Amino acid sequence: MxxxxxxxxxxxxxxxxxxxxxxxxxxxxxxxxxxxxxxxxxxxxxxxxxxxxxxxxxxxxxxxxSVKHAVLLMLPPRDKPLYFVIAGNEIRRPDKSPMTEDDWRFRYESHQCPTNFIPVECIIDDGDTDPHGVFEFVRAVEWVDEPNNGASVDENDSHYAKLFPEIEA
Ligand SMILES: [Zn+2]
Structure with a gap:
């Protein structure tokens, strides 16, 4: 080719x-x-x-x-979890079995810096500026369609709630 x-x-x-x-x-x-x-x-x-x-x-x-600034934001301590939906990917091969839940968990809780998948300058947890494991892996599902493809905010809400029922309060 x-x-x-x-x-x-x-x-x-x-x-x-x-x-x-x-x-x-x-x-x-x-x-x-x-x-x-x-x-x-x-x-x-x-x-x-x-x-x-x-x-x-x-x-x-x-x-x-344009003068660049560093801006510190804080999420105050709270009782309920705050969920993040990020785009992930799995490389599939006919001769290998799909990724297990443990594989996904390892990827997002141990293997890499959280700023790799939440792209901000720095995430700081109790003084730790590279807090591996600060995000808990919940679940990965295959991405079926583009959530922002002309959909209104309400439609997006129900799109994510269908994929991840646990996000509903
Ligand atoms: Zn220049």
């Missing part, structure tokens, strides 16, 4: 020279085409630009700067 090849073009930040900001998705018949404001992930500088052709792109610096 031959691979389908694609080439992408990026511009660097005009302020710090770093970063890869994709522009090739803007290449079409409707050139010139303006884009931005975009914010550099390295220095936070805002810039805009105009694609005149695939090899001729103008950039200009804007006044705005």
């Amino acid at each position: 031959k691979a389908h090849l694609s080439t992408k073009t990026y511009v660097s930040c005009p302020n710090c020279g770093k970063g890869e900001h994709l522009v090739s998705h803007l290449f079409d018949e409707r050139l010139p085409r303006a884009f931005g404001p975009w914010y550099c992930k390295h220095c936070g500088q805002s810039f805009s630009g105009t694609v005149k052709s695939e090899t001729d792109i103008d950039l200009k610096l804007n006044y705005e700067q």
Whole structure:
């Protein structure tokens, strides 16, 4: 099987020279085409630009700067569990049996840092900044359809309650 090849073009930040900001998705018949404001992930500088052709792109610096902060949030102690639904996956092979409940439990309670599957900067439990096992594995079911596929909030609620009846109070 031959691979389908694609080439992408990026511009660097005009302020710090770093970063890869994709522009090739803007290449079409409707050139010139303006884009931005975009914010550099390295220095936070805002810039805009105009694609005149695939090899001729103008950039200009804007006044705005994005200043990164660390924000501490706290979930106060509570009586009831707070549930999280995350997307997981199982690699299946015809010659291997499916993952057992213990395999899933090991994956989410012992094996990895909780920030791998709850993607935040840091999760801190009683001073421990890498609290393996802070989340309890409840159950994994095969993902049947996209819960956010145009569904209203109410429909999503019932979607998850059907998958996981234990989340109902
Ligand atoms: Zn920059």
